[in-house]
Amino acid sequence: MSKLEETSKKLSAASCKSYQNPYEYLDWPEQLDREQWFFSEELISIYGSPEYESLSESQKKQLSFFEAVNFFSLNIHGEKPLVEGLARRLYSRELKDYADYLHHFLDEENKHMIYFGGFCNRYAGKIYRDKKLQIPRDYEAGEEDFLFFAKVMIFEEIVDVYNLRMAADERLENTSRKINRIHHLDEARHLVFGRQITEHLYEKYSKEWCSETIERLREYLGNYLVATWKEYYNPDVYKDAGLNSPYELMERAWKSQDRIALRQQVSASLIKYLRERNLIGEEIQL
Amino acid sequence: MKSEAEFRSELRKWIVNKNGKIKAEDLKDDTAIIEQRIISSLQLMDLILELEKLSEEALDVEQLKPGVFKNIDSICHNFYKGESNA
Numbered sequence: 513m514s515k516l517e518e519t520s521k522k523l524s525a526a527s528c529k530s531y532q533n534p535y536e537y538l539d540w541p542e543q544l545d546r547e548q549w550f551f552s553e554e555l556i557s558i559y560g561s562p563e564y565e566s567l568s569e570s571q572k573k574q575l576s577f578f579e580a581v582n583f584f585s586l587n588i589h590g591e592k593p594l595v596e597g598l599a600r601r602l603y604s605r606e607l608k609d610y611a612d613y614l615h616h617f618l619d620e621e622n623k624h625m626i627y628f629g630g631f632c633n634r635y636a637g638k639i640y641r642d643k644k645l646q647i648p649r650d651y652e653a654g655e656e657d658f659l660f661f662a663k664v665m666i667f668e669e670i671v672d673v674y675n676l677r678m679a680a681d682e683r684l685e686n687t688s689r690k691i692n693r694i695h696h697l698d699e700a701r702h703l704v705f706g707r708q709i710t711e712h713l714y715e716k717y718s719k720e721w722c723s724e725t726i727e728r729l730r731e732y733l734g735n736y737l738v739a740t741w742k743e744y745y746n747p748d749v750y751k752d753a754g755l756n757s758p759y760e761l762m763e764r765a766w767k768s769q770d771r772i773a774l775r776q777q778v779s780a781s782l783i784k785y786l787r788e789r790n791l792i793g794e795e796i797q798l
Numbered sequence: 799m800k801s802e803a804e805f806r807s808e809l810r811k812w813i814v815n816k817n818g819k820i821k822a823e824d825l826k827d828d829t830a831i832i833e834q835r836i837i838s839s840l841q842l843m844d845l846i847l848e849l850e851k852l853s854e855e856a857l858d859v860e861q862l863k864p865g866v867f868k869n870i871d872s873i874c875h876n877f878y879k880g881e882s883n884a
């Protein structure tokens with residue numbers, strides 16, 4: 513049995529053990545008291561900016577609510593294509609040995625969207641727009657599967673750092689904190705699978721790829737990492753929180769030294785993984 | 799409200815800046831910016847936000863077809879909402 517088969521067996525067993533009914537885990541209070549933190553203050557996208565400092569405590573908490581809605585929304589925008597991609601690969605020749613685990617993966621991502629979507633729709637009456645567009649293109653053998661799992665891994669690794677911090681944050685409103693906690697518990701397994709399958713597919717196929725393809729992949733994954741982070745800075749959030757010049761604010765927050773340092777710190781372990789396998793270049797401008 | 803000429807010129811400046819390699823004089827109104835990989839699929843999100851900023855209006859991204867980003871002409875045609883002075 514290969515290492516990945518063994519891992520997927522173990523993960524399947526763990527998933528069975530922590531199988532959840534998504535309609536029982538949360539109580540969903542009728543209304544939320546907005547005078548609470550819904551998102552860890554230090555993770556708020558404009559934290560540390562003059563605009564942030566000028567807000568009252570109550571306004572900061574209002575903003576934290578919309579930041580949480582954005583975080584949950586961007587999770588949904590990541591999970592929808594993930595569920596699609598997993599469904600497409602279920603029992604495919606390439607992944608048939610891991611089908612049992614793919615069933616759990618798919619099931620768990622669907623439940624996550626029930627939590628995230630449940631929060632956004634109930635308390636904000638909406639999910640923020642997805643601003644990503646896909647342009648179809650051709651792939652070499654194995655390239656599309658590799659890219660699918662590599663992108664999922666990048667997206668999930670960043671989310672998980674946020675989940676972990678917020679699950680541990682005692683200031684957080686209970687529903688938001690519980691969603692972060694349950695997501696982290698499932699994601700811990702997805703991350704193990706994600707790193708291993710990404711490596712497995714790369715080792716299996718990259719020898720056949722021409723150097724141009726590999727260069728393009730490296731550039732793409734670096735850009736994907738940056739684009740993934742950009743979704744955390746959403747002008748729609750700033751508009752909803754009543755802040756002025758939301759687009760300019762987004763650009764300034766993105767470029768602030770403090771936020772660059774946060775992005776580097778949060779992505780450090782992921783970048784180390786990618787660099788050690790030569791999957792991204794040195795010149796990533798986070 | 800910006801004139802169409804201003805809209806075009808700001809858009810051109812933004813694309814040149816984002817790409818970092820192309821010269822402004824090489825970027826024509828009908829240069830295929832996606833096909834020639836002047837703007838990558840991942841930079842489309844930035845472009846959407848820039849267009850929202852320029853047109854002062856949120857875009858309905860779900861309804862967008864990638865074809866609208868073919869070149870500067872098609873972008874202006876699809877997203878410039880003011881009086882046309884062309």
Ligand SMILES: [Fe+2]
Pocket residue numbers: 591620621624695699
């Ligand atoms: Fe998830």
Ligand SMILES: [Fe+2]
Pocket residue numbers: 621668698699702
């Ligand atoms: Fe996941």
